[in-house]
Amino acid sequence: MGARPLLNRRLDGLGTTIFAEMSALATATGSINLGQGFPDTDGPEEVREAAVRALREGRGNQYPPGPGVPELRTAIADHQRRFHGLDLDPDTEVLVTAGATEAIAASLLALLEPGDEVIAFEPFYDSYAACVAMAGAVRVPLTLRAPSFRPDLDELRALVTPRTRLLLLNSPHNPTGLVLTPDELTAIAELAVERDLLVVTDEVYEHLVFNGAHHPIAALPGMRERTVSISSAGKTFSFTGWKVGWVTAAPELVTAVRTAKQYLTYVSAGPFQYAVAEALRLPDSYFETFRADLRHKRDLLAEGLTAAGFRVFHPEGTYFITTDITPLGEKDGIAFCRTLPTRCGVVAIPNAVFYDDIEAGRPLVRFTFCKKDDVLEEAVARLSRLSPA
Numbered sequence: 001m002g003a004r005p006l007l008n009r010r011l012d013g014l015g016t017t018i019f020a021e022m023s024a025l026a027t028a029t030g031s032i033n034l035g036q037g038f039p040d041t042d043g044p045e046e047v048r049e050a051a052v053r054a055l056r057e058g059r060g061n062q063y064p065p066g067p068g069v070p071e072l073r074t075a076i077a078d079h080q081r082r083f084h085g086l087d088l089d090p091d092t093e094v095l096v097t098a099g100a101t102e103a104i105a106a107s108l109l110a111l112l113e114p115g116d117e118v119i120a121f122e123p124f125y126d127s128y129a130a131c132v133a134m135a136g137a138v139r140v141p142l143t144l145r146a147p148s149f150r151p152d153l154d155e156l157r158a159l160v161t162p163r164t165r166l167l168l169l170n171s172p173h174n175p176t177g178l179v180l181t182p183d184e185l186t187a188i189a190e191l192a193v194e195r196d197l198l199v200v201t202d203e204v205y206e207h208l209v210f211n212g213a214h215h216p217i218a219a220l221p222g223m224r225e226r227t228v229s230i231s232s233a234g235k236t237f238s239f240t241g242w243k244v245g246w247v248t249a250a251p252e253l254v255t256a257v258r259t260a261k262q263y264l265t266y267v268s269a270g271p272f273q274y275a276v277a278e279a280l281r282l283p284d285s286y287f288e289t290f291r292a293d294l295r296h297k298r299d300l301l302a303e304g305l306t307a308a309g310f311r312v313f314h315p316e317g318t319y320f321i322t323t324d325i326t327p328l329g330e331k332d333g334i335a336f337c338r339t340l341p342t343r344c345g346v347v348a349i350p351n352a353v354f355y356d357d358i359e360a361g362r363p364l365v366r367f368t369f370c371k372k373d374d375v376l377e378e379a380v381a382r383l384s385r386l387s388p389a
């Protein structure tokens with residue numbers, strides 16, 4: 001094969017995701033996995049039954065329509081009106097994707113030219129860096145710093161150059177739990193309009209905001225024609241294996257994203273699309289109970305981590321808690337997470353892997369709380385036996 005490396009230069013350094021490494025470590029050591037954010041309880045029974053029914057009735061067993069089944073596109077549009085007051089045409093302004101992951105990939109591959117700059121908050125969700133790289137674009141991080149993790153909007157403004165094409169937002173933000181305020185969103189929207197930037201916004205945790213509400217940036221003045229909003233059924237309905245996500249945007253943007261999407265998966269998850277259409281129509285009580293349940297789990301884990309000696313940054317949204325391990329006499333999150341499973345049988349994720357500015361993330365470690373109460377209690381009991389190094 002000669003001396004030429006097999007992996008192309010665009011993907012150089014992206015390696016295996018940390019989740020694969022840490023989940024393998026969890027299995028090998030029999031540890032409690034508070035690393036990867038997937039619930040250990042499936043979503044609503046009636047939604048599962050809806051999937052079984054669709055499968056039995058032969059709905060979606062063959063290639064569904066490219067943009068997604070009409071029932072789901074209508075349900076997504078209705079959901080956006082019901083929760084966010086956004087009016088969308090289900091035929092031209094909604095696109096169903098293979099999870100938010102494909103929506104992110106297709107959006108970036110469709111909208112970016114090689115060399116374009118993309119500003120994103122770091123720590124980044126791990127697929128962002130990879131997709132920006134696959135598009136041949138350049139990521140420009142705006143570093144969110146402990147303890148507040150609030151974005152410095154003057155710094156954001158200063159990062160915009162003539163090459164900046166797109167702002168890649170994520171609120172509620174994984175892993176910090178930051179939820180952008182209406183004032184922050186307004187400032188970001190004004191900047192996007194002033195500098196004529198596109199905005200791609202990952203809102204998969206839209207239903208997991210613990211204080212106040214999620215505000216979509218697409219609703220702000222001047223944003224409709226420049227914003228691609230992304231969400232997914234995985235986190236909201238606790239079916240992360242189904243991989244049903246969606247894009248909502250103005251028709252020209254949806255057409256662009258669909259052009260890339262049709263050559264990635266073309267279509268996916270036929271019968272699950274019908275089930276997610278039903279899920280999106282669940283009564284308000286489902287969404288309220290889901291949020292209250294996760295808020296309780298957040299408090300349970302936050303209290304336990306504090307008692308165990310971690311410095312806890314209370315998340316306003318998502319199902320992750322970021323901690324600082326410095327009070328435990330530890331300095332390096334990556335080393336800490338590699339030994340944590342053998343030291344006490346718990347797996348966590350080092351935030352440093354989500355930063356370009358490794359120093360900003362070095363002592364930070366993320367735990368998920370989307371697990372059963374007794375699992376969280378056992379994890380906390382194990383962590384409390386950690387003695388300062």
Ligand SMILES: *Cc1c(COP(=O)(O)O)cnc(C)c1O
Nearest residue numbers: 099100101125174204232234245
């Ligand atoms: C989980 C997650 C995704 C991926 O969503 P899927 O629908 O499973 O593809 C995207 N963005 C963020 C921030 C996430 O946490």
